[in-house]
Amino acid sequence: MEPTQAIEEALDSFGRQYLAAFAAASTEQALRDERAQLLGKKGALTEALKLMGKVPAADRKRIGERVNAEKAAVDAAFDERLRALHAEARARELTARPYDLSLPGRAPARGHRHPISLVIDDLLGIFRDLGFVVVEGPLVELEENNFTKLAFPPDHPATDMQDTFWVDVAGAPPGARTLLRTHTSSVQVREMSRRTPPMAIVSPGAVFRRDDDATHSPMFHQVEGFLVDRGVSMADLRGVLAAFAERLFGPGTKTRLRPSYFPFVEPGAEVDLSCALCAGSGCRVCKGTGWLEVLGCGMIHPEVFTHCGIDPEETTGFAFGLGVERLAMMRYGVPDLRLMFENDPRFLAQF
């Protein structure tokens, strides 16, 4: 058979059967297989094309155009069906139910407050009941408010690089040194400098020191309280502490003051509360002593009043400060302070 005739017959027999085959292909792979039947290495159209070389020059243009048109028609039909398959798949995705109603439900995990926040809230609640106002101060402080005006001597070890995080702050007053506050007592200076007595203030918050072991963290929390008025005495301080102790650990809780030293009070004392767990008979938490060391306190030093523009001849006051972590560890029986800040949900979920 003449090559021209052979190609023409092949193209004639080709017909439009592939349209039905394409339409029947229900997946992209099936469609591609159908196309390979025509245009693949051994496809029908490919076989016909192999004869092109033998077609006489006179017929070549006509046959070539017909072959190209046939090929273009196959490609167009293929593209159309492929687009239709993609559209069908997308429509199925969009209309399919996105969830399985037969699966069991998953309850959302419910958050709760951190043990430190719980203890701070309890402490503030007690002091609010006693008439104290809650005030917060900044974590980044001037050296003046943290040390100088609290009558720390310039060479006091607490001011040392070893104990204090000194920081540079843009916008700090010229020549002023700034630090992460080492105690909440800086709030005393701030509030006494801008208020007129009488005042009864309690101030909670984070404080920072260069310490890191099982009982010390570089960041921990204190609650500071102070009361300033005419004629305030050590007896008033004892009264407030006794009321606080009974509210914290229950009726009958006893307080004990031991002389101690803090630069910003005179006289100063450490305060012990009778152990709530053993009622004073001695246990693991109080290390057999029957007493828990809970806070430091004293009468505000006259020099501190002078630094804050208050006349110490007319005015007296007391101040106290307590470590929140210590109290939380006692209350919840936590052996290592670092657990409080590692954010392990297995620990935190227990409160």
Ligand SMILES: [Zn+2]
């Ligand atoms: Zn005890």
